[in-house]
Amino acid sequence: MTMDTGLILYTAAFGLILIGSAGIVLSTHLVRIIFGIALLEAGANLLLLLATYRAGSAAPIIVEGRIPAVMADPVPQALVLTAIVIGVGILALALSLALRVQRAYGTLDLREVRQRLEQDIAGEAGIDLPSSSDAPQAVMTRQEGQA
Amino acid sequence: MRRLSSALFLLGLGLLIAAIFQTMEFGSVAPIAGQAINTVAAEQVGAANFVTAVVLAYRGFDTLLELTILFTAATAGGLVLGKPRAGASRDPDSGFILRAGADLFFPLLLVVGLYIILHGHLTPGGGFQGGVILASAFFIPILARPGTSMNHRRVSLIEGFAGAGFILIGLLAMLGGKEFLSPLLDQGELGALLSAGSLPLLYIAVGLKVGSELAGLLAQLSETEATD
Numbered sequence: 001m002t003m004d005t006g007l008i009l010y011t012a013a014f015g016l017i018l019i020g021s022a023g024i025v026l027s028t029h030l031v032r033i034i035f036g037i038a039l040l041e042a043g044a045n046l047l048l049l050l051a052t053y054r055a056g057s058a059a060p061i062i063v064e065g066r067i068p069a070v071m072a073d074p075v076p077q078a079l080v081l082t083a084i085v086i087g088v089g090i091l092a093l094a095l096s097l098a099l100r101v102q103r104a105y106g107t108l109d110l111r112e113v114r115q116r117l118e119q120d121i122a123g124e125a126g127i128d129l130p131s132s133s134d135a136p137q138a139v140m141t142r143q144e145g146q147a
Numbered sequence: 148m149r150r151l152s153s154a155l156f157l158l159g160l161g162l163l164i165a166a167i168f169q170t171m172e173f174g175s176v177a178p179i180a181g182q183a184i185n186t187v188a189a190e191q192v193g194a195a196n197f198v199t200a201v202v203l204a205y206r207g208f209d210t211l212l213e214l215t216i217l218f219t220a221a222t223a224g225g226l227v228l229g230k231p232r233a234g235a236s237r238d239p240d241s242g243f244i245l246r247a248g249a250d251l252f253f254p255l256l257l258v259v260g261l262y263i264i265l266h267g268h269l270t271p272g273g274g275f276q277g278g279v280i281l282a283s284a285f286f287i288p289i290l291a292r293p294g295t296s297m298n299h300r301r302v303s304l305i306e307g308f309a310g311a312g313f314i315l316i317g318l319l320a321m322l323g324g325k326e327f328l329s330p331l332l333d334q335g336e337l338g339a340l341l342s343a344g345s346l347p348l349l350y351i352a353v354g355l356k357v358g359s360e361l362a363g364l365l366a367q368l369s370e371t372e373a374t375d
């Protein structure tokens with residue numbers, strides 16, 4: 001019974017971490033990346049609790065003077081407790097940054113944002129985009145400058 | 148190409164985590180530090196809830212730094228979002244059920260949040276959990292009436308005083324020649340409301356800080372328009 005429960009819980013933590021990482025590296029939509037971070041965080045918290053779980057342990061709290069025989073480790077619980085609250089703060093900050101990106105570029109697709117960003121930087125600097133037909137020459141001059 | 152490298156990275160990460168999981172046996176881990184804390188925390192700290200003893204007594208300084216992270220996130224959120232324009236259009240008020248529900252829930256959430264903060268050293272709960280409930284008590288009315296705005300000056304005042312209170316409690320202990328954040332008050336009777344040294348005071352500071360920061364951040368998010 002405990003073996004099966006352990007397998008299910010470990011699979012859940014493994015899945016959450018992997019799905020979250022996949023969302024971060026594979027997705028190009030900013031909100032999906034933020035949700036990936038949230039999933040990864042949940043998986044990490046679950047893993048932290050599972051790693052120190054003891055079979056049959058009670059919560060580490062003394063109720064009416066009764067001390068449980070086997071108590072759970074309070075250290076990972078304290079860590080996860082603060083991590084959850086900080087996670088909410090980080091999530092809100094990430095969403096507000098995404099809101100700002102949406103306001104500035106009108107899109108949340110990272111490829112489009114990157115394109116617009118490169119255009120803006122090139123426009124500010126007064127040079128052509130690196131991907132334009134002038135690119136090889138620009139590389140040549142840079143090499144000559146170094147030599 | 149980028150897809151392929153991402154997929155390879157995920158494969159490697161999955162294998163790494165699976166390999167780590169192979170070495171972990173479920174339910175039979177011996178908690179070395181936790182075992183030691185469980186045996187001595189009741190006498191050393193005097194808190195019935197050992198998780199609170201770890202959060203505020205054994206790792207009190209870390210908790211202060213974690214509050215700093217939250218403070219940084221809330222400040223940066225306010226900085227990034229900025230003030231809403233004066234004549235910005237707001238969503239209309241929601242229907243009767245949500246408005247009445249918000250009015251009904253406000254005092255209940257306030258009481259539950261304060262109860263959880265004050266009993267953090269006795270029962271499961273504490274400043275972080277109760278603070279989130281306090282934040283939702285102040286945020287739900289904004290969801291029901293998007294036209295009303297939160298008094299951000301007052302919220303940041305509470306936040307500042309709570310944060311300063313936490314540090315002040317730590318510094319007051321240093322005045323007496325003890326270490327930073329060492330208990331000011333007596334341990335009292337195990338399981339009584341007024342016990343566990345200065346832990347309840349610290350948790351009140353944590354709760355007010357977490358609550359005001361989250362409420363301010365959420366209100367700021369909801370006040371911001373997505374498009375100009």
